[in-house]
Amino acid sequence: MKYLLPYWRRYRFRFFFAVFFVFIEAVGELMQPRIMSVLIDDGALAGSLPTVGRYALIMLGVLAVGAGAALVRNYLASVVSQQFSRDLRLDMFKKIQSLPADEIDRFEGGSLITRMTNDVMQLQNFSNGMMRVFVRAPFVCIGAIVMSATLNVRTMFVIIPVIVVVFFTLLISMKMAYPRFAKMQRRLDTLNTTMREYLAGIRLVKAFRRFDEEEKRFSKANDALMDETVGANNVLAIFSPFLALFVNIGITGILLLGSIWVDTGDMQIGQIMAFVSYLTQILMSLTLIANLLNMFVRVRASNERIAEVFDSDAEEPGTRREPTRTTGAFDELRFDNVYFRYRGSTGDMALSGISFSIKRGETLGVIGPTGSGKSTLAALAMRFYEPTEGAITLNGIPLSDVDEGILRGIVAIVPQTPALFTGTIRDNLLWGKEDATEAELRRAAEAAEALRFIEESKDGFNRVVGQSGVNLSGGQKQRVSIARALIREPEFLILDDCTSALDLVTEARVKQALFDMRMTTMFITQRISTVSRCDKILVLDAGTQAGFGTHEELMENCAVYYDIYVSQIGSD
Ligand code: ADP
Ligand code: MG
Numbered sequence: 001m002k003y004l005l006p007y008w009r010r011y012r013f014r015f016f017f018a019v020f021f022v023f024i025e026a027v028g029e030l031m032q033p034r035i036m037s038v039l040i041d042d043g044a045l046a047g048s049l050p051t052v053g054r055y056a057l058i059m060l061g062v063l064a065v066g067a068g069a070a071l072v073r074n075y076l077a078s079v080v081s082q083q084f085s086r087d088l089r090l091d092m093f094k095k096i097q098s099l100p101a102d103e104i105d106r107f108e109g110g111s112l113i114t115r116m117t118n119d120v121m122q123l124q125n126f127s128n129g130m131m132r133v134f135v136r137a138p139f140v141c142i143g144a145i146v147m148s149a150t151l152n153v154r155t156m157f158v159i160i161p162v163i164v165v166v167f168f169t170l171l172i173s174m175k176m177a178y179p180r181f182a183k184m185q186r187r188l189d190t191l192n193t194t195m196r197e198y199l200a201g202i203r204l205v206k207a208f209r210r211f212d213e214e215e216k217r218f219s220k221a222n223d224a225l226m227d228e229t230v231g232a233n234n235v236l237a238i239f240s241p242f243l244a245l246f247v248n249i250g251i252t253g254i255l256l257l258g259s260i261w262v263d264t265g266d267m268q269i270g271q272i273m274a275f276v277s278y279l280t281q282i283l284m285s286l287t288l289i290a291n292l293l294n295m296f297v298r299v300r301a302s303n304e305r306i307a308e309v310f311d312s313d314a315e316e317p318g319t320r321r322e323p324t325r326t327t328g329a330f331d332e333l334r335f336d337n338v339y340f341r342y343r344g345s346t347g348d349m350a351l352s353g354i355s356f357s358i359k360r361g362e363t364l365g366v367i368g369p370t371g372s373g374k375s376t377l378a379a380l381a382m383r384f385y386e387p388t389e390g391a392i393t394l395n396g397i398p399l400s401d402v403d404e405g406i407l408r409g410i411v412a413i414v415p416q417t418p419a420l421f422t423g424t425i426r427d428n429l430l431w432g433k434e435d436a437t438e439a440e441l442r443r444a445a446e447a448a449e450a451l452r453f454i455e456e457s458k459d460g461f462n463r464v465v466g467q468s469g470v471n472l473s474g475g476q477k478q479r480v481s482i483a484r485a486l487i488r489e490p491e492f493l494i495l496d497d498c499t500s501a502l503d504l505v506t507e508a509r510v511k512q513a514l515f516d517m518r519m520t521t522m523f524i525t526q527r528i529s530t531v532s533r534c535d536k537i538l539v540l541d542a543g544t545q546a547g548f549g550t551h552e553e554l555m556e557n558c559a560v561y562y563d564i565y566v567s568q569i570g571s572d
């Protein structure tokens with residue numbers, strides 16, 4: 001509940017204000033049966049019309065005040081709970097943004113979305129319910145008992161047994177419902193993940209005609225959700241009629257005993273009617289409390305899931321220790337015997353024993369088959385992950401000590417799968433540099449061989465890019481993504497296999513332009529023709545370092561490199 005405290009502090013005045021009105025409403029509610037009993041016993045039964053009139057007026061007044069108070073607390077409750085969920089979602093969003101990549105990997109695909117929507121909604125409903133019921137129900141419940149006791153002490157013979165039985169029924173139902181609701185939430189997660197995976201791979205599903213398999217997968221998750229939900233609701237369904245039953249037994253009891261007590265003169269008719277009202281109020285408030293408790297059960301699961309997001313390590317720059325500031329220039333990036341294993345993966349290291357360096361002005365080629373760890377290497381260089389063992393240094397400073405802002409200013413990456421955002425092509429390019437001029441935009445686009453296709457469309461740079469670039473071809477996306485990195489004129493550029501979707505001619509032109517820029521660049525690729533032009537080459541094979549050196553050196557003494565060369569270029 002730690003993360004909820006700031007919200008509580010932020011809303012406490014509004015909360016107390018709402019509670020105040022709830023209190024007034026409850027007092028009104030409790031006074032009514034009492035007034036009614038006087039109206040009947042002293043007015044109607046005594047045949048005094050003025051007394052009836054007076055108490056009827058008082059009752060109307062109390063009703064009006066109660067209704068007014070209910071209006072205000074409803075308004076406050078809904079406004080505050082909406083504000084609360086809005087703030088909570090925003091804070092979760094910020095938190096997620098600050099998480100390192102491997103922390104985000106821990107949350108299954110769909111689960112962060114469910115946490116931000118469904119789980120927050122549960123908390124919102126709960127806080128709304130709290131403000132409306134939290135004070136009123138227990139107060140009305142206790143108040144009704146006290147009022148009945150002062151009205152006629154004999155009513156306690158009925159009330160006390162009813163309350164005890166109802167209390168234990170509530171306790172048992174809570175114990176039984178909690179694990180079921182927790183499970184239900186997890187099923188909802190699974191359903192979400194399944195759907196997201198399906199949508200991500202929908203073309204493949206169509207291409208491979210795997211409709212039946214996918215439907216089965218979805219049905220399975222869907223059925224599981226239904227089963228758990230039904231199970232959880234069954235618990236509630238079984239217990240709530242029991243509560244009504246016990247209270248109704250109480251009402252029958254007081255009617256029976258009451259008729260005897262009226263005969264003996266120990267009770268009055270108006271008192272019996274008032275007592276029936278009080279018992280009904282007690283039933284209503286107990287049901288409300290039960291609902292609130294059941295809601296609480298659901299909310300506890302949601303609360304834990306939200307807390308998990310807040311509890312995950314945010315490695316915000318500088319929070320762990322004072323980051324070392326370096327100049328914004330790039331001198332050297334060095335890997336020293338670096339090992340890396342993805343969190344949660346039990347298998348082999350994704351990288352083991354990697355040592356190389358790249359100095360200012362150099363080009364480094366990284367070559368290796370798919371799955372050999374090239375993208376992982378780039379991610380480590382960007383400090384998306386921390387190495388499991390070994391050291392990575394930038395300008396002689398451990399990468400983990402470098403101020404994150406400075407690091408991002410020095411190093412730019414063009415990722416293997418280009419990620420574009422909804423907006424125009426210009427918006428996407430300006431991500432690289434907010435204040436880029438038109439000339440800079442054009443120059444970067446030209447170097448990335450993107451200018452031609454951009455200008456061919458009638459909107460040019462203002463052409464709208466759909467969600468994650470759906471309306472661009474793979475090659476077009478890659479070129480926009482390259483241009484976006486170039487526009488920053490980074491000190492050090494990492495290109496991760498980012499020309500794979502281009503035709504050979506275009507690819508050659510892009511690469512030539514990149515070489516011509518004489519930037520410090522890491523070319524990650526599977527093409528020997530690209531790496532052979534680099535000053536130094538790192539050869540990866542299943543996460544291990546098969547070689548590091550110049551083209552000539554590797555041709556001499558690295559069998560893996562030689563084999564790749566022969567397979568792509570032919571024998572030398
Ligand atoms: P490459 O870029 O050379 O194709 P990667 O660096 O993407 O190779 O992957 C290297 C290895 O690490 C592969 O075996 C891959 O399955 C594994 N891997 C990649 N990303 C993750 C991840 N996020 N979690 C766990 N394992 C991963
Ligand atoms: Mg890769």
